[in-house]
Structure formats: C-alpha cells, structure tokens
Ligand SMILES: Nc1ncnc2c1ncn2[C@@H]1O[C@H](COP(=O)(O)OP(=O)(O)OP(=O)(O)O)[C@@H](O)[C@H]1O
C-alpha cells in the first residue's frame with residue numbers, strides 16, 4: 323500500500339495527470355469588486371441614505387437650541403448638544419388646549435393600547451382556535467362574514483359606530499375606543515390565528531380529546547404553549563397599529579383622552595408663537611419610539627419563540 | 636363476550652359516503668386488524684369508534700355499553716396515532732399524566748400507573764425528557780404508554796408504525812404483540828395497510844374497501860380462502876397469479892384457459908358448488924413449484940422462463956405457461972436463467988376460483 327501511495331505521489335509530482343483530469347477544481351473564484359456588485363451595493367447604499375436622511379435631520383435638529391435651528395442649516399450636526407427640546411416636548415409643550423406636552427397623550431395611549439391588545443388577541447385567538455379545531459355548525463359562514471369585514475373601508479363605518487357608541491353610553495370614553503380597536507382587529511387576527519392553529523397536526527388535538535381535555539383545557543394546556551410565535555406576531559401587529567392610530571382616537575375620544583398621536587399633531591400644528599422645530603422633531607421621535615422599541619424587543623423574542631416552538635410533534 | 640359492537644354504522648362527509656352500513660363485532664381481548672388500501676375509510680372507522688367523528692347513522696357499543704353519543708374520554712378507549720401526537724411542551728411524564736390529571740386521578744395513583752407503564756414499555760430513563768429529544772421508536776412507545784396508563788378496555792391504533800424505519804417497525808411490532816399478550820382482557824383494533832403487520836398481529840383481519848368490510852376472518856383463512864378477487868389480490872406478496880378461463884363440468888370439473896387445462900377434482904367448491912361459466916383462476920406464487928418439488932403434484936406442465944428477479948432469500952420467476960403468465964417463487968440459490976424450459980407444478984386444491992362477473996369465490 324505504502325509503495326503504491328508513494329508511486330502515485332511521484333506520478334503527480336512528475337506531472338503525469340491525464341489532461342482531462344486537470345483543470346479547474348473546487349469553488350469557482352468570485353471577484354468582490356465586479357460590475358454587478360458595484361451596482362447592487364451602490365443601489366442599496368443610495369436607498370439606505372434616502373430613508374435614513376430624514377431621520378438624521380430629525381435627530382440632529384431635536385438636539386439643537388432654537389438660535390442654531392434658525393441658522394437654517396438642517397444637515398449640520400449640533401454645535402452645542404441640548405436635551406432641552408426633548409424635555410419640553412415631553413412635559414411642557416403646548417397644544418391649543420393645554421401645556422402638558424406629550425406626557426398626557428403617552429399615558430392615554432398606554433391606557434388605550436394595553437387593554438385593546440390584550441382583549442383583541444385573547445378573543446381572536448379563541449375564535450381562531452374554535453374555527454380551526456372545533457368545526458362547529460355555521461363555522462364557514464361565520465368565518466366568511468368575518469373576512470368580508472376585513473375588506474370594508476373604515477371610513478364607511480366611522481359614523482355608524484359613533485351612533486352605536488353613543489347608544490351604549492360609551493362615546494368619548496377610553497372603553498369605547500378600546501372596544502372599537504378590539505372589533506377592528508378581529509378579522510385579520512382571527513385569520514392569523516385560525517391559519518396557525520390549522521397548521522398544528524390534527525392528531526394532537528384528537529389525542530387531547532381522547533385524554534379527556536375539553537374546549538378550554540385543550541386551548542390553555544395544548545394550543546397556547548405551542549403558539550408563542552404567533553402571539554408575538556399578533557402583538558407586534560396590534561401594538562404598532564393601535565399606537566399609531568390617529569383616526570379612531572380623534573373621532574371616538576374627548577380632548578383630555580386623546581392618544582399620543584393626536585396630542586403630537588396638536589403640538590406640531592399649534593399656531594401660538596414661533597414654530598419650535600427642535601421641539602416638534604423631538605416630540606415626533608418620542609411618539610415613534612414605542613413601536614420602534616416593540617419591533618426591536620420582540621424581534622429577538624420572536625426568533626426565540628420560533629426556536630422554542632419548532633418542536634416536531 | 637364482545638367488547639366492541641358496531642351496528643349498521645354509516646358516515647358521510649357532505650355527499651361523500653365514507654362508511655356504509657358497517658357491522659362489526661369484536662370479542663373481548665381480541666386483536667382485530669383493519670386492513671385496506673389508502674382512502675378506504677379505516678381511519679374514519681377508528682375515529683368513529685373513538686368518538687372523534689360524529690356518525691351519520693348506527694350504533695356503537697363498547698364493553699356492553701351504548702357509547703354512540705358519549706365523549707371520547709368516556710368510552711374507555713385509548714388511541715395511538717401515526718404521527719405519535721405527543722404534547723411537545725410536556726415531558727414524557729407530563730404526556731403520560733395528562734389524561735389522568737384530566738380525570739382527577741389522585742397523585743399517588745398517577746405515579747404508580749406511570750411507573751408501571753414505563754416499566755412495561757422500557758421508557759423509564761426517558762420520563763424527564765421532552766418528545767423532541769426522543770427517537771421515533773421511543774416516541775411511539777410513549778404514545779402507547781399514554782393509552783396504557785389510562786387502563787382502558789380498548790386500544791385503537793392508527794398506523795402506529797408507518798413513520799418508523801423497517802428495523803424499528805419489526806421491533807415495535809413484536810412489542811405490541813407482547814403487550815397484547817400481557818394485557819389479556821384488552822381489545823386492540825389496529826389500522827394498517829401493511830399486510831405483514833396484519834398477518835403477524837391479528838387474531839382476525841377485516842379487509843376494507845370503499846367503506847365496507849369485504850372479509851372478516853383469521854389470517855390463515857384470508858390468505859388461503861379469500862372471499863373475492865379483491866381480497867385475493869390485496870393479500871399476498873408477490874401478488875397472486877390470475878388467469879381468465881372457463882369452468883367446464885364433465886365427469887370432473889376442470890379449468891380451460893386457451894391451451895391450459897387444470898383438473899379441479901381436488902378443489903373444494905364453496906356454497907352451491909361448481910357451475911359452468913367464465914371464471915378467474917387464482918394461484919399464489921409460493922404454491923407453484925418446479926423440477927423435483929413439482930414431481931408429485933396433481934398438476935404439472937412445462938413453462939418458459941421470461942424474467943428472473945433475485946430478492947436475496949428467494950427469487951421470483953416470471954414464466955409463460957401455455958400462453959399465460961405465471962409468477963412463482965424459488966430458492967434464492969437457483970441456477971435457472973431466462974429462456975430455460977422448466978417443469979412446474981401445483982396442487983389445484985390450493986387455488987382460489989372466482990366468478991368472472993361477481994368476482995366472488997366459487
Ligand atoms: N373531513 C373529511 N371531509 C371529507 N372527506 C373526508 C374527510 N376525511 C376523510 N375523508 C375521505 O374519507 C375517505 C376515507 O378516509 P380515511 O382517512 O378513513 O382513509 P384511510 O383508510 O385511513 O386511508 P389511509 O390509509 O390513507 O390513512 C377518503 O376518501 C377521504 O378522502
């Protein structure tokens with residue numbers, strides 16, 4: 323054996339490899355600086371700058387004092403960094419009605435978003451579970467109606483809901499708005515949950531029934547623990563959607579219950595005195611911060627959720 | 636004493652009739668295998684017995700109790716699924732305990748029953764693991780354990796071994812048989828489309844087709860005396876030889892198919908006896924012999940070898956006999972080759988003859 327090995331190596335050294343066996347081998351070489359790459363990365367870079375520039379201007383402006391803002395050079399970094407505009411935007415900026423800054427709107431938004439998200443996800447997940455697993459009589463009809471609901475434009479229902487809420491005595495209250503958000507989230511969330519629960523093997527559900535678990539037992543003990551990822555997805559959709567809502571907030575609540583978005587609008591558009599661009603910029607960033615944080619925080623949780631849920635049954 | 640009685644059971648999904656007026660009676664401690672091709676309604680029947688599907692018509696009795704309208708948990712059944720269906724977020728122990736907790740069995744009793752099941756199924760070292768950390772065979776053991784701890788009268792298996800590789804399948808098959816012997820009074824209903832599983836496990840086999848039972852009998856009867864052409868063709872591997880011909884009655888009956896003439900004096904006709912007409916003659920490949928072994932057989936002829944299929948232990952020979960194709964099995968060591976002329980023979984008593992129109996056994 324050793325001899326033939328040595329012979330082979332000798333043969334290689336002497337260049338006796340047949341012609342048809344020589345030639346390219348292994349991974350094909352790639353040039354990093356090729357025309358395709360320049361176009362690709364160039365385009366990506368331009369797009370990134372295009373989207374990031376406004377954010378840059380906002381951040382920079384929000385950190386300048388008014389005298390510096392008045393110089394009008396919007397791209398220059400602040401010569402003297404000040405957090406004054408941020409504090410003002412949060413605590414003392416004036417709308418036409420009050421001078422409490424965004425803080426009031428922030429807490430209103432929290433009081434709107436938290437119950438709406440919890441309520442809508444709780445109801446929708448149970449809906450989806452019932453539709454996917456229990457195939458009750460009329461389930462298809464119910465589902466069809468729900469989906470049609472998703473296609474009706476909000477504006478059409480705006481006024482009828484005002485009347486409805488007034489009749490229920492909820493018009494102008496946070497409860498009313500929470501109810502509206504819950505109802506409007508229902509079609510898309512139910513669809514989301516139904517599809518997810520349908521993808522869980524039916525035999526698992528059957529096994530649980532044989533094991534004596536009922537409607538709620540299966541929901542809480544079998545389905546919920548397997549569904550973390552879809553709950554995170556639903557939470558992202560709902561929190562950003564409800565936090566960013568302006569229309570329902572302005573239509574269904576009173577001024578002292580306005581959510582943050584409405585408060586922001588009123589601060590930015592208030593016509594008293596000079597326009598404080600730095601304060602406006604800071605206020606806008608603060609308002610957008612919550613969905614941003616939700617994205618970043620839940621992004622991680624989302625990945626972990628998928629990893630935890632990726633169990634072959 | 637019967638354990639499960641199914642009386643005139645029908646089930647339709649909308650307009651599609653899946654089960655039609657099905658009757659079945661299964662004895663206490665019996666091992667019944669439901670065998671049939673894909674889509675014939677085996678799982679559907681099992682789900683009906685379990686109470687997981689609402690039936691359209693009929694009655695179901697389990698342990699002398701009418702359970703037609705009862706919930707699955709109240710029927711005294713345990714079920715094992717093809718995909719194991721273990722609860723992924725619970726440990727093995729949690730999986731076993733789930734049904735008992737739902738039934739409010741006391742803690743000490745739960746521990747005792749889990750210990751016993753774990754011992755029977757050799758899963759003691761796995762109790763703290765999650766299903767994802769188990770192999771396919773171990774998962775299926777746990778799934779069987781889940782039925783075992785509940786102390787049920789009837790086990791329902793829906794193709795429990797189909798997701799396992801061949802070696803594990805053979806192993807677990809024996810284990811299921813052993814379990815059945817150990818639990819003397821436990822009835823088992825087992826769905827499969829694997830005939831080996833059916834033949835090895837069953838006390839009786841029910842061959843199903845299009846939602847109806849074709850034949851219900853012990854494995855030997857199903858194999859030797861199939862009630863119709865479908866059953867004959869479904870059971871047995873390699874597949875039975877069929878020859879179209881006429882049944883002719885002289886002093887003795889014989890089969891005539893072209894140049895082929897097979898005397899049927901030794902064939903046991905069932906029911907009304909022999910009648911002339913078109914028939915299908917069936918002869919299993921393993922009942923045809925060649926050379927020496929064929930010498931003493933009542934029917935002998937010369938055949939030409941067309942194709943040889945070596946399969947290790949034995950070899951399948953495709954031959955032509957008086958114009959008809961006959962497959963038969965010979966020892967794996969055979970020296971015959973394509974084109975050889977060989978003497979073959981069989982005993983007509985082992986044949987199965989079917990009416991060409993009704994396809995029923997004669
Ligand atoms: N929910 C349903 N709605 C409509 N038809 C169904 C439904 N479930 C099953 N069927 C039909 O009923 C028939 C029997 O199905 P079943 O699952 O019992 O077959 P099977 O014998 O278990 O087949 P396999 O060996 O593939 O598991 C099939 O033709 C199937 O298409």
Ligand SMILES: [Mg+2]
Nearest residue numbers: 677678679793
């Ligand atoms: Mg099936």
